[in-house]
Amino acid sequence: MCGIAGIFRFDSEPVDPALLAEMTGLLAHRGPDDERFWAAGPVGFGHRRLSIIDLSGSAQPMASADGRHHICFNGEILNYRRLREQTSYPFHTNGDTEVALARFVTRGVDGLSDLAGQFAFAVHDAERNQLYLVRDRIGILPLYYHLDGGRLVFASEIKAILPALSGPPRVDHASVADYLAARSVPAPRTLFEGIRKLLPGHVLVVTGDGRISTRRYWRPPTPADMLTVGPEEAVDLVDETLRRAVERATVADTPVGAYLSGGLDSSLVAALMTRQTAEPVHTFSVGFGSGPFDELPIARSVSARLGTRHHELEVGPNDFSDLWHTATWHRDAPVSEPADVAVHMLARLAREQVRVVLSGEGADELFGGYPKYRLAALTSRIGAIPAWMRGPVFDRAQQALPAGAHRLRIALRALGEPDERARREGWFAPFTERERMRLLGRPRFEHGRLLPATDSDPLRGMLEADLLGWLPDNLLERGDRMTMAASVEMRPPMLDHELVELAFRLPSAVKVRDGRGKWVLKEVARRYLPDEIVDRPKVGFRVPIGEWFRGGLSELARDMLTGGGSFVGDLLGRPAVRRMLDMHESGRRNEEIRIWTLLCLEVWHEVFFRQATPGNGGNSRSWVGGTGARGNAQFWRA
Template sequence: MCGIFGWALRGKHRQDHETLVRLTNLMNHRGPDGAGYWQGDTAGGHNQVSLGHRRLSIIDLEGGAQPMWSADRSIGLVLNGEIYNYVELREELVSLGHAFRTSSDTEVLIEAYRAWGLDSIKRFRGMFAFGLWDARTQQLVLARDPFGKKPLFIAEHAGLLFASEIEPLLKFPGMNTQIDPHAVEHYLLNRYVPGPRTFFQAVRKLPPGCHLVWREGRTNITRYFTPPLASAEPDITTFGEAVRMFKATFDDAVRIRMRSDVAFGAYLSGGIDSSAVVAAMVRHSSERLRTFSVGFREAGYSELDHARTIARQFDTNHEEIVLEPHDFMKSWPTAVLRRGAPAAEPADIPVMMLSHMAASKVKMVLTGEGADELLGGYPKHRAELWIELYQRLVPQAIHDRIISPAMRALPYDMRRAKIVTSAAGERDWPSRMQLWFGGVSLNERDRIIGRPLPVTPPDSHPFSMAAGSNVRRTLFFDQTSWLPDNLLERADRMMMAGSIEGRMPFMDTSLAKLVARFPDSFLVGRSGGKSVLRAAMQHTLPRGILTRKKIGFRVPIEEWFRGPYREFISDLLVCDGARVASFCDRDVLRQLVNEHLARRQNHEKVLWSLANLELFLRAFKPSS
């Protein structure tokens, strides 16, 4: 797990070594264990190529320094991430006559590329983003893992630049830092900016499951992976067989993610996902496992008691932190800076703080991210089973004139019921996906901004699965938008802010191929969803963990905004110097704050989004 940075610039725009070092080192939190830099010219000297690397040492502590070069110095690589199946790939490559000087997965990637070219990327079972210079073909190759667990930002400025985080690109000499106004619109609708956009016009994301080839100033992006849901048929029809196959594949996904030359542990929330990961890790560990949890004093929010239950059952070396409002608020601006965007979820900050604590004991953790998006664990997945019937039975006019107003009049604390009602009445598929996670509607967005705006089309890929059930289409959206552009982005930035590598067994491609063969009923057919996972853990985890209602990783931000930090949120958004007022109607901002503080409406999510937008604008000061 590292930070990478580099470029391919037209000759007249070449930069000195000091610029490469300075901008790479902006990511030293991603790689505090070492650094490496290289610069060279393409044939004929028309372009300059540079590779920078910050290293967090996990595999082959002595031999894994980067940039790493092939034996003949023709291929150079900077890698962020891990290739979990590097042992198996290495054995195959040795049988083909390849020789190795190190035990690093980085060298395996180089030799795999030498053997199979760009097709090698499809063989990698891992999380990765890399930049590879091939002097033989004079091409720079950039690639990102199938689900987008590792970030890769690119900018076409005097050539091509790439980085693990946005800040080095923004600090590059002469870079345009103008904000993308369409990104603000999408942020209000989704609570995050869907890729390939970022908040900056000049910077975009390389999409997950894609590789980019730069040669002589021209770039070409190719998608090499699409989630298996798009093509697989649900052909596993026996529930018991599905459970058996899931247990074996999940166990293997955990096992290969425990490959490490440094101390590691697990983040444990007490939910079924992280508990399943811990249970599998204990089976494969010869030492007592370390687990880490974060929680709150407020009743109804903290899951620490459940995490302790699992820690006791599996006799882990368990540590936890209880997060106080003051500590949360103090760390909040740092989280926005590290994310390079507004913190889409309040949970970003606890994850960052937990990572700083865990980094004193381990360098790598396994987590439960991705289980809901793979296995159908959200209430929306179960709701999608009946929404088509609701829309056939209830005319749109009845929904808009009677049901929707009645739901809006419900008490302050009925936020989830309001979201379900709003989504159930939305017949436009992209708009419904936005509403499920509490984003505002198009009309509400226009009201906040203060004027009607045309609808800027989102990236089409997350909505490209035309066939299949509503549940499968929703899962496809989750796996191609919500996950890479929000949850996985949070996991990477917040863990790496604490110099911790996070590995996610539920995001294993082999597991995804298997689950795509399950019918909907094996996923969302029982209470709580994730039916196969619950059955697989039936004799492993306590019944109380398997059956308790999902609450998610919630932060008591609603109570804090109405309690000790009511003046903070009011001053942040409606003060004379509020930068967010340049995008939003100041009177509407004041109304949202007042309604929330007076408990007339629960605007927790939109206020969180707007407050983070304000902190982001203050931290990055983009040109208007």
């Protein structure tokens, strides 16, 4: 995995090498092993490398054999050895980057359909004077860009684009409503005005005179692609495809480990890994002290059963307050999930042993693991009750519930939303559409988002919406940033595109069956894990922030959200924020997610707009003028 950055000017003036070096330097954490540059007049690429495949070769940016194309690549092509055998091309390296370049040179954009893995890269075609930006099918890896009248700049992370802006960064206030709806901003927008995320499964084509166009090269299978299979055949298909995905995900020239929470998904991935290697697998777990959220004991028991070399750590509230700003700087956005900080600390632990970790990310969104999926039909059909009646009634009902009825409160908030799209997303929404209208005067910004295909199957529609939005914009962005902040690569084999395509070709009846979510995956897991792991109630990667906001973090939250100069206090109004804090501290209501959402927005604003940015390793540094660590930098021109 790596960090990439680049500039494409439309006025034929040469790229400023100092600016390109500054941009690339801000990605030092993504690639501590090497730093190189290439420039040819108005186009230039910068690359930071974390060596995983072909450790001593495959230097980037890389030129094609005829010199016409140059690639700046982030990611892994996990089927590169097979593709190399199938491609007529004069290869000079043993790595996957040249295979990706060769497929692009020989087949153009159509060659993307051959690539299995996770990737985000840029290719410049000198003959056509065109730049291509490519992001993988699911959006496992990020790619951002900024377009003004004279140039396009791109990078793996937003912070690397900021030095190229013509002025200080600005908040995209239209996207704040998106953030309050989902704890993240859906592509193509970001919280930074004028900076966009390339949509998953898309190619952005930029011509030398500044014209841009996008092409979607992948989409999930449609209902017309549905397989007619029985439950047992579905289990066999998932088993076979998942084993192949895990085998592909372990392709590396450096050790590969796995996160192990003790839950079904990570335990299944670890179990399959141990069957595919003779060496013990390194596994890594995090806990939050004794209590219902601590999964360290169960992770230890799974590790003992699988025979892994297990490593663990414990996280407390002081770790969160100490690392909050650093994690936000790495995220380029509010730290949307409380587990983000814990994931970063876990990645730092993993870095002591491996450079690559596998995770169970994506299984819930493919196979219906969240409780909301069991209510997909109700989420759709309740729209028969008019929104003007349903919304206020459900609103009053959820406000009257005690703090212990947190899940019922979430359900009422989601089911009270006005339309099916809002109800689907409302299960994860900190603030409802009516609340966002009251606080900000706007509900959401919809233009350009990827939305699920029209479908009569409510469960399928909910799963596809999460695959296109919740996963890439939230969980996968978290996974990439928090692990790469520790110079570790995360791979989610559950999101191998073959498994994703299979999942969307299977009938919904094998996903949620007899009121049980993730049925087909659980039946696969029974072949490798004991029933007590398979049937264990879903806990999730939970952090006890509700207790912390009534204890050690209470004063901090109140000061940040209602004190003088608070961005959130000015934006939403301090009386409304105080009422929320009071209700939570009194125990009358559980407002932990809403408080967390607002606190993280406040920290993000402080980090990027008050010049208090912590750099790589937590050292205080502004993004302006900083270049980060500079390894073995090499700059060359065509």
